[in-house]
Amino acid sequence: MSTQTGDPGHGHSPAAWTAVIIMLVAITLGTVALFLDQWTLFYVGVGLLVLGPIVGWILTKAGYGVNGAKSAPKAH
Structure with missing residues (x-):
């Protein structure tokens, strides 16, 4: 059972998207x-x-991760 109460964001960030796109290109290649x-x-x-x-x-540490300083949260 998790004790976390907030939504972690599920990777909707520039850092996550960049990592996934690089890995998708790698698998295709x-x-x-x-x-x-x-x-x-x-x-x-x-x-x-x-x-x-x-x-x-690296992008997460630079502030582009979920709830990062340079990442704008999306309104749902």
């Missing part, structure tokens, strides 16, 4: 590379897949 038997391109995709969460974390 890796899939195409495997289809074309291009191992160098595949490993570029793997590198981007690792880079996505790191970029998201």
